[in-house]
Amino acid sequence: MANAEYLTELVRAHYSGDERRFSNLLNQVIASESRAGHARLAERLRELRIEGTRPEAPARATPLARAPRNLEQILSIGYSNTKLTELVLAPTTRDSLERYVVEQRRAQALADHGLKPRRRLLLHGPPGCGKTMTAAALAGELKLPLIRVRLEVVFSKYLGETASALGDVFAEAARVRGVYLFDEFDALGRTRLDDTEVGEIKRVVTTFLQLLDADHSDSVLVAATNTGHDLDTALFRRFDDVLELPAPTDEQRREMLARQLRPWRMKPTEALLANAVGLTFADIKAALQDAYKDAILSDQARPTRDAIANRLSGRQLRVPTRAS
Structure with missing residues (x-):
């Protein structure tokens, strides 16, 4: 258990309203309990820390019964109850994802100081290692719809309409706040580096980069790919964080x-x-x-x-x- 000094300082920080100090002390307690082998207590404290960062103001209405008619084949919409505590993650990865949740919940506090929360995340790693579940956990923590962008449909035989379809997706992200998962991102991410790809596909990638730069929505954008080593470096720069979810140990x-x-x-x-x-x-x-x-x-x-x-x-x- 945390010693008397930690407990005293935690109570003092709470009643003095010093939220930053309280958060720092709590992080130290969690780290101490983890080192002591008290895994269940440390996990419960992490869960309480996330639950304690409630949104400061009601978010825009997000219920979405179905996709707009022009996006019915592209967007797959659902809702998630998954929490980050349910995932098996490396400590550094868990910390990064918890930071995403905290920044999103405290978006107004950041905005008051001219800052924006993290909201663009690139996940890479082999299939079956938790990329989709991670996006679902973010949606569950933020109580937002999980909206999967089916890139395999976007990159259909109707290639001439692809850039327009991507534009519609980003317009929807600006209209309806959610966690937008761009799954199977490999096809999009590699094309500018591949000399065998046709010019139309490369133009689509350029369009995607432009849309990403122009996007100022409140939605969380998550891209998932099975490989992160041969992606276009221009894509990496567009994301706030790039997290690897490797094969489990x-x-x-x-x-x-x-x-x-x-x-x-x-x-x-x-x-x-x-x-x-x-x-x-x-x-x-x-x-x-x-x-x-x-x-x-x-x-x-x-x-x-x-x-x-x-x-x-x-x-x-x-x-x-x-x-x-």
């Missing part, structure tokens, strides 16, 4: 398994962890969902460890390159 797989097994009052064993080697977060979640389905169809309350192990190893066989 063994310890992160252990944490993911522990979270997924908790409802069944089970803990990850070394045998289960061995069956999860090389798997992504998405692989692990899918394997446990399949095991749970098997249990339900067999009239069992929960899956057995053997059933879970079999489903995990089955996923390994589907992705042999990850497990090698």
Whole structure:
């Protein structure tokens, strides 16, 4: 637990209205508890820190029942209850995302001093490692709709209309505040560097950069790509932060398994962890969902460890390159 001096200073900062000092002290307490091995307490304090940064004024109305007719094929709209505390993240990545949430919630305080909150984020990493879930968590924390921009539709055979469609997307972002996820960003991000691409596609990328520069909406823009190493450097400069979500470490797989097994009052064993080697977060979640389905169809309350192990190893066989 935090020592008496920390507690005294926290109370003093709270009642004196010194929010900056209170926040700094709380961060020190969280770091101290993490180092002491009190992971649950540290996680709960992080959650309370995020919950405590309430918006200072009501945001613009954001409910969006359906996309405008001209964007029905391009925008996929949903709502998320996911929280950042539900994600398995590296500490530095978690801190960066929490900062996004805090700045968005305190946007008016920043505006009073001529500052703007972070709102453009580029996520890169292999498939299944949490990019889409991260966007969903931002939407859930900010209570905004999660609006996926289907770039595979934008880059359709009707190439001549692509630039116009992108313009409509940015116009919608200015009209309706939300978390806009530009998924499968690779196709857009690589084209200016690829000599094999036709001129029309390169013009579309230039248009996208111009739209990004001209965008002054309140929406949060998240781009997700499976690779960050061969993207156009001009794109990197347009984002406030570029975060890597790499393949999970063994310890992160252990944490993911522990979270997924908790409802069944089970803990990850070394045998289960061995069956999860090389798997992504998405692989692990899918394997446990399949095991749970098997249990339900067999009239069992929960899956057995053997059933879970079999489903995990089955996923390994589907992705042999990850497990090698």
